[in-house]
Structures are given as structure tokens and as C-alpha cells.
Amino acid sequence: MRCLFVCADDFLWRLAADRGEARLSTLWIVERPRVRARIRAHGAEALAGRLDEEAVYRRAFRTGAEPVLLAVDRARQARVIAAIRKVAPAAPLVVLGEAASLDAEPVVTLPPARVTAGMLEPALERALTRAKVARVREHFGRADRVLILMQDDPDPDAIASALGLKMLLGRSKSAATIATFGTIRRPENRAMTRILDIDVEQVKPPALEEYDMIAMVDTQPAIFEEALGEVDLVIDHHPEETPVRARLKDVRPSYGATSTILTEYLRAADVKIRERLATALLYGIKADTLHLERGATKADMEAFAFLHAHANHNALRRIERPDLPDAALDVLARGIEGRRLADGVMFVHLGAVTYPELIAQFADLFLQVEGAEWSVVSGCVNQELHISVRNVGYVRAAGDVVHEAFGNLGGAGGHRSMAKAVVKLRDWRAAGLSAGDREMGEAIASRFLAALRRGRG
Ligand SMILES: [Mn+2]
CATH class of the missing domain: 3.10.310.30 (Diaminopimelate Epimerase; Chain A, domain 1)
Incomplete structure (x- = not known):
């Protein structure tokens, strides 16, 4: 989409320059020729001219319907908009910052606080998640054999989370085992492990001694009748009814699915989420939130949207409609x-x-x-x-x-x-x-x- 960014200097351009996003084809309209030259030197399109005179807009608009983002002093807004309106009476306008009184000019305003909230908060959260992932990886780096334990009748969220954790730890088949004390009973869940080729082993409690470390996903030690002592890691979204005893834990009851937490981990750590894993995690979120209709939060929806683009939807359909005997x-x-x-x-x-x-x-x-x-x-x-x-x-x-x-x-x-x-x-x-x-x-x-x-x- 072609759009016009009108700004006195190149501050906005420096903020936006490295997005590497091709959805907007932006023409920058700035005041001074030197700034225009700087922007052009980086390969972007730019024009320079007086922002409160129409000449520069005559050169800028092609259809007159291009959306305009306006970032100028409040005091100049009315004059700049008047100049734009002479050339493009119907162009959609977005004003960065508080809009001055504009004689009922229909503009969309974008408060700077919302821009920073939209950019800074996710970056800070991502940095926090990255640090968590680093701690988890460092902790498990010392173990030869890791057990990833799920509840007794593991559901899609548990199975997907276990696979996600295994990928996050970067372990081959022999070094991390995905297991349950029980069995997978629902036909959809059995179809999930078969179609996505996920190995789930059944273990007996005494076998735990064979493992150096234990991680639990989508469940907590207190759920089990067996005394498990302190486990190494718990990642879960169920409320802690008994305080979780684990060396590392991440329990987020506000989340609709543990798969969402794992998706955030994998993305923060830049682990490539391949089709098989994306399909599993997407199904995990779908199953736990009844297709985002129950208990899903913004985090679940964001993970869902990301995974949706990477998942194999044919495989998903085959899982969701299991064969009838x-x-x-x-x-x-x-x-x-x-x-x-x-x-x-x-x-x-x-x-x-x-x-x-x-x-x-x-x-x-x-x-x-x-x-x-x-x-x-x-x-x-x-x-x-x-x-x-x-x-x-x-x-x-x-x-x-x-x-x-x-x-x-x-x-x-x-x-x-x-x-x-x-x-x-x-x-x-x-x-x-x-x-x-x-x-x-x-x-x-x-x-x-x-x-x-x-x-x-
Ligand atoms: Mn769950």
C-alpha cells in the first residue's frame, strides 16, 4: 500500500527504517533537502518542500486516496492539513500525537504513548522470556538423560508442549524422553501422535531413577500420587493448588494453554518452529481453548496467529476428525x-x-x-x-x-x-x-x- 509520511525531520524515518517490511510503500515528505538526501541514500523515496504549502503534495499524491501519517507540531497541524486538503480532499489522515482542534476534520489520532507501548513492551517481554530460556537451557545442559513428564492421560496441549520443550532443549530422541505414567486414550490425541510422529513412552515410577533431570509440562508434581520430590522444571497454566516444588518454574494461570508459553519461549530464543511443531502447538491451543472460545487471552491469540501461518492444516484436519472404526x-x-x-x-x-x-x-x-x-x-x-x-x-x-x-x-x-x-x-x-x-x-x-x-x- 502506497502511503505518505509527512514529518519535519527524519526522526520518524529513523524509527521505522529497519522494519524490513514491504507491506507499506512509503513516500517520505520532509522539510529540508539535506534530510531528503539522507533518506534517499538509504534507498527510500522522499520529497522535500514546505509542509504548509500545497506544491510538495501535488508531486506526492497519485490517486489522492493514499493514507497520510502526519507528524508535525501541534501548532502547525491545521495549516499543514489545509495544504494537503487542497490537493487531496479525501485522503485518510492519521495524526501522530494529540490532534489540535481541526474543525471536525475526520482524522485518526495515534498518541505517542501507544506507539511506545506497542513497540517497547513486547521487546521487554521478549528479553525477559529470552533470559528465562537461557536459564532453562543452562540448567538442562548438565543432564545426559532428561524426562519430560505429562499427566496420566496426556491431552494435545501437554503433548505439544512436551515436543516444544524437547525442541527448545535441542535434544535428539535418545537424550530426552516424552513420557506419561498412563496412556493416551482419546482417539484424536492418539491420531495426533501418529500423524505428527511424536514418540510418547509409558514409564513406571521406578524408571525415574534412570533420568538425570525431570521436566513437567501442562501439569504439576502435586497432581501425581507418586512422591516426585523436587523436579527440575515445571511449565504449566493450571493454578497452583499446592505450591510447586521445582528448581525452575513458570506457571501462568492466566494463559489458555501451556503451548502458548512454549511458543513464546521458542520465538524468543529464535528456534525455528517447523511445520510439525507448529501443527502440534496450534492444535494444543485449539484443544485447550475450544478454538479460542474458552479462556483464551491475547497471548494465546498471538501465538495462534503466528502458528496458524506455519502449521499443516491438512494434518490438523486428519487429527481432528479421527477415523471411525x-x-x-x-x-x-x-x-x-x-x-x-x-x-x-x-x-x-x-x-x-x-x-x-x-x-x-x-x-x-x-x-x-x-x-x-x-x-x-x-x-x-x-x-x-x-x-x-x-x-x-x-x-x-x-x-x-x-x-x-x-x-x-x-x-x-x-x-x-x-x-x-x-x-x-x-x-x-x-x-x-x-x-x-x-x-x-x-x-x-x-x-x-x-x-x-x-x-x-
Ligand atoms: Mn493445558
Whole structure:
């Protein structure tokens, strides 16, 4: 975009000169020929002339619609603008500094404080992050074998953060192990490790002795039943319920994802974020913030925008829509057959399923049915009844309704638009309820509708 920068001297030019950004094609309009010569010597376009006379603007404007950034003394503003207006009555104007009273001249003002805040604060923050990264690298530089430990059922944010930390430490496969005491259960998360080729090992607590240092990402030592003592590093965004015991720690509860912290680390340290890592981190932020809709901050959005440009979106799509086993379609067919829409709630009881994530996946699907503000999908697996609930978001909080309907039978709760209940079949029967497929579906529907109606009053 061609634009005009009008300024008495070359101060603004020196500030902006090294941006190396080609989006703006700037013509500098200055007062003295010597300043013009200096700017031209550096390869930029410049004109010199009296700023409060129209002659220089006749040479400057091509279309008359080029935006103008004006940086002159307040006292001269009105005269300079009048000269510009004679040549380009409709050119958009940005005034750097306080605009003097300009007879309702429609200008955008840009206070200098905002310019410095926009430039200085990020630079200072980056310097702080760089120093943190240097401490982390120095600390781990002494270790031969490093363990990067995640929670027991690692989610995308944890897996991406672990990969990010490994890249930050610059370690090959053998020298840093990404591990969990548990297993990765959700199909999307398994797809993530497979498609992005991320090795996650399962370790047993005694194996910790084989490692010189332990880092934890997206979790904290207090979460584990095992006594871990003081670990070397904790990077997390969950609040510290028990004070974190670690030699180095960076816990930021205001962040939507640990992947955001790692993205800031990698960028501050000038580590090249390749496609695979960018895809992982982007998915980590997406998954933890429900596509930036829940708990995402400015930092998450900035990291997201940066990663979005570097990620492999085909890989991401394959991860987010995991393969359905063929047998799952029979379960789905059964569910569709017995579905029931009542009071804007779509009820589907699937009967026996092979893994619990299928229930959540179908709950998302059934919310798309016309007329459904809620979907309540249930199924039995491992001697438990799982009930997944979704809603469109502008109705009662899903967590409250689920708690009211099933809280006395088992674990029940959730967020505004998604919730879940898990009831042991033993407890279901003990409450005098039948575990036959049809009866079970009916009991779930009548309990849920009763709880929903009580809330509607
Ligand atoms: Mn997380």
C-alpha cells in the first residue's frame, strides 16, 4: 500500500527504517533537502518542500486516496492539513500525537504513548522470556538423560508442549524422553501422535531413577500420587493448588494453554518452529481453548496467529476428525433408530459401546440435528454408564443440568455447553433402575427433562 509520511525531520524515518517490511510503500515528505538526501541514500523515496504549502503534495499524491501519517507540531497541524486538503480532499489522515482542534476534520489520532507501548513492551517481554530460556537451557545442559513428564492421560496441549520443550532443549530422541505414567486414550490425541510422529513412552515410577533431570509440562508434581520430590522444571497454566516444588518454574494461570508459553519461549530464543511443531502447538491451543472460545487471552491469540501461518492444516484436519472404526457405524445406526427429540433435546442411547470417546463424538454429531438445542447421548462401557451432554450455548449451563439430573448416582458436571456423567452400573441398579437398553434410555430422558424443566421454572 502506497502511503505518505509527512514529518519535519527524519526522526520518524529513523524509527521505522529497519522494519524490513514491504507491506507499506512509503513516500517520505520532509522539510529540508539535506534530510531528503539522507533518506534517499538509504534507498527510500522522499520529497522535500514546505509542509504548509500545497506544491510538495501535488508531486506526492497519485490517486489522492493514499493514507497520510502526519507528524508535525501541534501548532502547525491545521495549516499543514489545509495544504494537503487542497490537493487531496479525501485522503485518510492519521495524526501522530494529540490532534489540535481541526474543525471536525475526520482524522485518526495515534498518541505517542501507544506507539511506545506497542513497540517497547513486547521487546521487554521478549528479553525477559529470552533470559528465562537461557536459564532453562543452562540448567538442562548438565543432564545426559532428561524426562519430560505429562499427566496420566496426556491431552494435545501437554503433548505439544512436551515436543516444544524437547525442541527448545535441542535434544535428539535418545537424550530426552516424552513420557506419561498412563496412556493416551482419546482417539484424536492418539491420531495426533501418529500423524505428527511424536514418540510418547509409558514409564513406571521406578524408571525415574534412570533420568538425570525431570521436566513437567501442562501439569504439576502435586497432581501425581507418586512422591516426585523436587523436579527440575515445571511449565504449566493450571493454578497452583499446592505450591510447586521445582528448581525452575513458570506457571501462568492466566494463559489458555501451556503451548502458548512454549511458543513464546521458542520465538524468543529464535528456534525455528517447523511445520510439525507448529501443527502440534496450534492444535494444543485449539484443544485447550475450544478454538479460542474458552479462556483464551491475547497471548494465546498471538501465538495462534503466528502458528496458524506455519502449521499443516491438512494434518490438523486428519487429527481432528479421527477415523471411525467400521463397527462404530453399527452402534450409530442403533442410536439413530432409537433417537427421540423432546422439548428441544435429542436423546440417543447407544447401548454397549467399545470405547467411551465414541459417546462424546456422537453427542457432537446429534447437536447438529435441526430443532435440537441439546443432545444427550449415552452408552455403556466397562460396567459404567456414560452420558455426554452438549448444548448450543445460549441455554442453561450443561454442567448444572447434568449435576441435577445424575449427581446423586455418580460423577456429574461440566461447563456451559458440554457436560458429562459417569454412573457405575452397580449404582444404577442399586437405585432401583433397570439396566435394559430401552428402560435405561427412558430413565435418562425423564431424569434429564425433569432437571431441565425445574430450571426453566
Ligand atoms: Mn493445558
